[in-house]
Amino acid sequence: MGIFQGLEISSSALTAERYRAEVAAANLANVETTRTASGGPYRRQQVVFRAALAGADAAGASAVEVGEVVADPSPPVRRYEPSHPDADKEGYVAYPAINPVAEMADLMGAMRAYQLNASAVQAGKQMIVQALELLR
Amino acid sequence: MNTISTNLPAAAADSLLNRPLPGQSAAGEQSGEGFAAALGSAVSRVDQLQASADQQVAQMLEGRGADLHQTLIAVEKADLSFQLMMQVRNKIVSAYEEIARMQF
Numbered sequence: 001m002g003i004f005q006g007l008e009i010s011s012s013a014l015t016a017e018r019y020r021a022e023v024a025a026a027n028l029a030n031v032e033t034t035r036t037a038s039g040g041p042y043r044r045q046q047v048v049f050r051a052a053l054a055g056a057d058a059a060g061a062s063a064v065e066v067g068e069v070v071a072d073p074s075p076p077v078r079r080y081e082p083s084h085p086d087a088d089k090e091g092y093v094a095y096p097a098i099n100p101v102a103e104m105a106d107l108m109g110a111m112r113a114y115q116l117n118a119s120a121v122q123a124g125k126q127m128i129v130q131a132l133e134l135l136r
Numbered sequence: 137m138n139t140i141s142t143n144l145p146a147a148a149a150d151s152l153l154n155r156p157l158p159g160q161s162a163a164g165e166q167s168g169e170g171f172a173a174a175l176g177s178a179v180s181r182v183d184q185l186q187a188s189a190d191q192q193v194a195q196m197l198e199g200r201g202a203d204l205h206q207t208l209i210a211v212e213k214a215d216l217s218f219q220l221m222m223q224v225r226n227k228i229v230s231a232y233e234e235i236a237r238m239q240f
Contacts, residue, residue, distance in 0.1 A: 004213050014205045121209065128216050135223040 005061065006124035012052065012063035013117040019066050020047045021110035027103045034086045034093060042096040044072035072097065175224070182217045189214035 023045050033042035050067030074097045082091035189210040195201035 003216075007209050007213065011206055011209045015203055018203060018205075118205070121205075121212075125212055125216065129219075132216075132219055132223055135227060 003128060006127075007121055009061060009063045010117045010120040010124060012065060014114060014121070016047075016049055016064045016066055017110050017114040017117060020049075021107055021114070023047050023069060024103050024107040024110060027098050028100060028107070030096060031098050031100055031103075033096060034084075041076045041094045042098075043076075044074070044096060044098045046070050046072055178224070179221060182214075182221045185210070185214040185217050 027044050030042040036042050047069055048067045049064050051062040052065040053062055076094035077097050078092040079095055080091055081087055081093045084093045087093045189207075192201060192207040192210045196204065196207045201207055
């Protein structure tokens with residue numbers, strides 16, 4: 001489906017950006033999380049995008065996909081809270097090293113990128129409609 | 137004139153169903169064969185897109201679908217391809233009517 005290639009590419013970007021927004025939201029939600037299934041505090045997640053071929057005959061134009069989600073290796077932030085059940089012997093609690101402001105900025109970036117790609121879908125659609133007008 | 141234009145698609149669809157694909161047609165057959173087959177496959181592709189859009193909308197309404205935008209783009213694709221098919225049909229019908237109106 002050659003004429004819909006642009007829509008496919010924009011669609012893949014919309015999916016990827018939505019996923020990025022979800023990960024940023026998860027990071028925001030877990031700012032204070034001290035317990036995880038793997039033990040220790042929550043680790044900030046980061047999305048890595050990867051170019052993906054759109055269709056079999058893609059000559060250059062490539063879609064995007066979420067390559068992987070990696071955990072931020074930076075060490076947890078230690079806060080002195082002796083009464084906290086997860087405090088260590090010295091009274092420090094390990095909290096995730098997440099900067100809510102940075103996460104908000106990332107969320108807004110994902111939102112704007114989503115908007116941008118939605119506009120690209122609109123543009124692609126309008127081009128097809130214009131081409132159809134030629135037949136009238 | 138109206139009866140002709142409304143009957144044409146049904147007759148065309150009937151003949152399209154029984155025609156071989158371009159690669160399969162034997163040599164020496166009437167010309168126009170390729171066009172009919174191409175039209176037939178285009179119609180079936182439009183139908184496929186409609187079916188896929190239908191399926192995705194149903195899935196989304198049941199809450200187990202893909203992303204919202206993917207569903208909407210599928211609907212958009214079905215709509216655009218249907219519009220294209222209608223335009224092609226209009227062209228064919230108007231050409232046919234033009235010929236039918238021909239006076240000698």
